[in-house]
Amino acid sequence: MLRAALRSRLFSTEVSKQNLMKSLLTEKLQATKVNVIDMSGGCGSMFQIDVESPMFEGQTMVKQHRMVNEVLKAEIKEMHGLTLRTAVPKKN
Numbered sequence: 001m002l003r004a005a006l007r008s009r010l011f012s013t014e015v016s017k018q019n020l021m022k023s024l025l026t027e028k029l030q031a032t033k034v035n036v037i038d039m040s041g042g043c044g045s046m047f048q049i050d051v052e053s054p055m056f057e058g059q060t061m062v063k064q065h066r067m068v069n070e071v072l073k074a075e076i077k078e079m080h081g082l083t084l085r086t087a088v089p090k091k092n
Contacts (some may be wrong), residue, residue, distance in 0.1 A: 007071050011088070017036075017038070018037070020075070021036050022036050022048065025049075025071055025072070029056075030072060031052060032053065034049070035050040037049075042055065045081070046081035046082070047083070048082075048084075049085070050085045052088065053086070053088070054089055056087065065084055065086060070089075080089070
């Protein structure tokens with residue numbers, strides 16, 4: 001539902017792929033920090049994504065990356081490369 005609404009908005013208001021992915025990760029993983037950078041020079045084929053989420057606590061890095069991959073499954077199919085960094089937010 002969220003993905004369809006965001007994709008609709010993507011085409012109607014030209015929201016970038018970066019903003020779409022950031023919104024999906026923030027919503028689905030309750031991410032407190034998301035940084036999405038297009039490393040392909042603007043064509044959208046390679047991204048660097050940094051995500052901090054409390055949902056990662058107690059999970060291995062592999063599991064954290066699988067969680068992100070699941071959220072961005074459709075978007076990843078269109079990519080040629082992805083650099084992913086995940087972390088649990090630091091407690092104050």
